[in-house]
Amino acid sequence: GEDVEQSLFLSVREGDSSVINCTYTDSSSTYLYWYKQEPGAGLQLLTYIFSNMDMKQDQRLTVLLNKKDKHLSLRIADTQTGDSAIYFCAERKSYIPTFGRGTSLIVHP
């Protein structure tokens, strides 16, 4: 299987919360990241979490890390149409940043 797995699509209503989930395989990963990619653009770092943390909050974004289950989630509060994009989870072990396939977040009115 792949090193980092995410569901491919998530559809939410504007104003609701979005939760994007990710599982990874390597327990020695030191950092875990969330990136956002808008259509036709590059990857923009949203946030990262160090492996000894359980949670990190940054304005509308909340990252939860369950190291035992190797599960990472990104919660976006009050989702807006501008949040529509592909969200990539990534893990970092040694020199190798490995990305999931990305979750396409669709926000509808």
Next chain:
Amino acid sequence: DTAVSQTPKYLVTQMGNDKSIKCEQNLGHDTMYWYKQDSKKFLKIMFSYNNKELIINETVPNRFSPKSPDKAHLNLHINSLELGDSAVYFCASSQDGGHHSGNTIYFGEGSWLTVV
């Protein structure tokens, strides 16, 4: 100033041609990468250089040759282009060592390569 810049942004070329994509970072990072993103948005690492030394070379045809003249540059040269090489190529960089920055990987805007 753009942190990681790559050129050209768009490239349309015929099969069999040789082309290069250039990448420069002004962040003082010591590690640089090339990623390929296919039509399904899957990001796959191709190469990684640390201080001009190749440290990762994934299963990539040897028609792809990275060149790092210095720490701030990692160029990608592709020989004998094939239709299947059509993709978006992303350059990236990071500073390894130290936890304060999260060893964050910074990406360029991507180079859209279309082989016809």
